Amino acid sequence: MKKFVLFCFICAAAFFFYYTNNIATEQTPVELPSLHSKNALLLNEKGEVLFEKNADDIIYPASLTKIMTAIVAIEMTTDLQKQTIVKPQTISKFTAQNASMAGFKAGDFVTIEDLLYGTLLASGADATGTLADAMAGSEEAFVTLMNKKAQELGLNDTHFVNASGLHDPAHVSSVRDISKLFRYAIKNPTFYQILTSKSYMTHVPNELTITSSLLARIPVGEGAILGGKTGYTPEAGLCLASIIEKDGKQYIFVTTNANGQAWTPPFHIEDALTAYDAL
Numbered sequence: 115m116k117k118f119v120l121f122c123f124i125c126a127a128a129f130f131f132y133y134t135n136n137i138a139t140e141q142t143p144v145e146l147p148s149l150h151s152k153n154a155l156l157l158n159e160k161g162e163v164l165f166e167k168n169a170d171d172i173i174y175p176a177s178l179t180k181i182m183t184a185i186v187a188i189e190m191t192t193d194l195q196k197q198t199i200v201k202p203q204t205i206s207k208f209t210a211q212n213a214s215m216a217g218f219k220a221g222d223f224v225t226i227e228d229l230l231y232g233t234l235l236a237s238g239a240d241a242t243g244t245l246a247d248a249m250a251g252s253e254e255a256f257v258t259l260m261n262k263k264a265q266e267l268g269l270n271d272t273h274f275v276n277a278s279g280l281h282d283p284a285h286v287s288s289v290r291d292i293s294k295l296f297r298y299a300i301k302n303p304t305f306y307q308i309l310t311s312k313s314y315m316t317h318v319p320n321e322l323t324i325t326s327s328l329l330a331r332i333p334v335g336e337g338a339i340l341g342g343k344t345g346y347t348p349e350a351g352l353c354l355a356s357i358i359e360k361d362g363k364q365y366i367f368v369t370t371n372a373n374g375q376a377w378t379p380p381f382h383i384e385d386a387l388t389a390y391d392a393l
Contacts, residue, residue, distance in 0.1 A: 144392045150381035151369035152351070153289045156389055159364050161297060165389070168289075172271060173370045175287040176345030176353050177214070177237045179279030182260050184233050184308070185299040187226065187249050190259075194227040194304070197318065198248040205240055213239035213280060214376075216324055223318050230304075231314040234343060235326045239278040246277045253277050267294055281347045289368045296343075296355045297366055310341035310357070328356070331380050338390035339383070340364070346376045354382035360393045 144156060144165045153173055156165040163169075202220035209215070216231075216238025218224060224232075226248065232241030246256035257274050264272045271288040272295075279285070299305045308314075312329045316322040328342050342356030352372035358365045367389045372381040 144389065146385075146389060146392055149369070149385045149388065150352075150372040150374075151385050152371035154367070154369045154385065155289045155293045157293055157297065157366045164365070164393075166290075169293075170271070170288050170290055172286050173288060174281060174285065174347060174350035175272075175279060175292060175370070176281075176347045176350035177279040178287070178292050178343055178345045178353050178355050178368075178370070179274060179277065179285070180233050180237060180242060180345075181292070181295055181299050181343050181355060182263065182274065183242050183245065183256075183277045184230055185295075185302060185305055186256070186259050186263050187230065187233075187245050188302055188304050190249050191226050194230070195225050196248075197223050197225055198229075198244060199223055200240065200244050201247065204243040204247070208239035208243060208278070211239070211280060213278060214327075215239060216241045217322050218244065222320075224316065225318065228314075228316045228318070228322075230308055231311070231316075231324050234305075234308050235311065235314060236324045237327055237344060239280070242277040264291075264295075267298055269294060279345060279347070279350075281349045289370055292355055292370075293366055293368045296368060300357060300366075306341075309343070328354070328383070331383055339386055342386070344382065345370075348375075352376075352380070352382040354386055356386045358386060358390050358393070360390055365389070365393065 146165050154167040155169045200218045200222040205220045214237045216236035218240045229241045229245040232238040246253040250256035260274045269291040272291045275282040275285040313325045328344050340357040340359050345353035352374050353370040355368045367386050369385050374381050
């Protein structure tokens with residue numbers, strides 16, 4: 115009888131410990147009533163949703179596209195120091211479309227690593243176009259690989275038309291899909307290292323300093339955002355996929371469709387800092 119009572123006591127104690135421990139680790143959903151962005155999704159380290167706003171709406175991902183461009187290229191390459199050349203037609207093509215550029219010049223010999231930094235930090239279409247050519251022979255062939263990866267990751271709302279994120283009516287996604295993609299990509303050490311860098315300097319053939327278009331716009335002293343990928347087109351609005359850290363814990367926050375232009379107040383960054391304050 116005493117053994118039975120002792121057994122029951124141990125079971126009860128174990129249940130109480132498990133229950134209270136789980137309750138203690140559960141995270142309360144976050145309220146973000148004043149976001150500028152029309153679409154948003156906040157995830158904790160476990161991938162649990164803490165806040166969502168129109169997360170399944172079909173949106174234009176703009177340069178958030180480059181998250182997929184970079185991770186596909188990283189997974190394809192075995193040598194980040196492999197060199198390729200920047201073609202004149204690549205520069206002229208994207209200059210004509212008024213795309214954002216990393217600063218590479220026609221005829222430059224660059225490494226795959228240079229192009230990845232140009233893609234994620236400077237959001238350069240000159241980098242994505244050259245990267246696509248180097249990896250798959252053409253942008254069209256590379257986009258096929260991007261869409262294949264999207265299918266593998268279960269990104270059912272996503273379809274890519276180009277590697278840069280320039281607007282096309284058929285180039286679409288959702289913030290839920292972008293969050294899945296972003297969460298997958300940052301698990302790759304190379305991707306994470308590049309994304310969270312403030313700047314990078316190329317060495318071939320000339321020095322070119324590439325600066326993070328996100329971290330350069332964060333107010334001094336604000337350490338909430340570790341890194342991320344910005345995006346903008348008139349159709350997509352201001353977009354941001356960011357890694358936020360608070361109390362030693364990391365969170366993913368993806369937003370799209372904030373009003374403004376690339377040169378106006380950074381409402382997408384303001385939204386990320388609002389999420390940080392609410393955690």
